[in-house]
Amino acid sequence: MNTPKNEIIPMFSVPLGVAQYSKHIELNEKLSGLFRHKAQDTKQDQHGFVKKNKQVFESEFNLFDWKDDCVQELQNFCWAQLYQLIGTLNQYDVDTLRKLHIACESWYHITKKGGYFGIHNHPMAAWSGVYCVSAGDKVEDDPDSGGLNFISPHISTTSFIDKSCSNLRGQFSRGNKLVHLQEGQLVLFPSWLLHEVKPYFGESDRITVAFNSWFKYSG
Template identity: 25%
Template sequence: MSAQLVGLFDTPIVVDDLPNAAAVNAALKPLILARRAERPGVTISNIGGWQSEHDVADWGGEPVQHLLRHVFALADAHCVDIASPGAPRHRWVTDIWVNVSPPQASNQMHTHPGAYWSAVYYVDDGSEKGDGAIGGELVIEDPRMPTVLMTMPNLRLRSANGSVHEPQLKMKVRSGRIIMFPSWLSHGVVPHQGVSDRISIAVNLAAVPRHPA
């Protein structure tokens, strides 16, 4: 066939590995576990695990600042102020917390209203070698759900690259990895089957004017 297929409205998902991740994780893990021992935590999207208050930047020290600098750089590299491309007029304001998830813990599907980018960093994926536990994928959902499955659940569209469109993307994780995505995407975590607690840090970035009007 001579038909041309054009893909529209690309949604960026950024995957990167944090520089010096082994040293950063070695410093962060005891801080996080000590905090969990001291504080009851909160329950928001977490099911069966511990979630910290949103104050990690206050006690995470240089390891957390190193992570945030890298997340800022990723965010800057993957968006542009089209009215001022050489001098962006915004700055990033962060909201940051920790999840400690024992085997079988998960996070329900949710979004982050008010944020522009959301990122998750894996301090310890819960596997024996830090190379990804079985299960526990980060699930990112097509924002058109459930509409895309309502008329014919098993009929899928073909993407511009020829692949079959799926309404959910399940992303495997591993220690030292960052996954960043637009905050309006619904996302969650399925139960992991690792041998120990999974430790992750979640970051929301809100864009605010650099200079108040």
């Protein structure tokens, strides 16, 4: 007797966009110098609602308003990748994308040894992104060090788990997604997705740029 195969239909999943900037070496060198200089001239760093410790410097949320060429170059790269992702996921043509007018808040972090960022999301935005200026040091005895950890939405279901569903793979997995950012890498994700930065134990600084974005559709 032949048993017919079940059809597996993927119902819900979370898109994660990843892009690498080909000219990141020169750009990141300029960004790193600029960010360190600005941080030295700032008496107090930004304190938002997300839990972080004193080993993390956070700038004000207007980074992409800066007129520095390196900042504008980074913004152009981020927006190009974000619009491409939006167009692909929504199947929008170029004319439709031109009618999506972006607004954002943007900032940078300098994370020293011991720095971390607590679990949070950005509920008043549509898409968020993180760009890596400096990845910091790899820590052999702590593979999670400095990792950008995305929390599985399944965690909120509090559903029963046994051996029949504890080892699901791919988009059906119940596990979190830990990303170790590479220099020049941009990660894009829906702003509702919970995430955190694991404690970083490298000796050199870890430097990242982050942004939240939302859109108005208008002709």
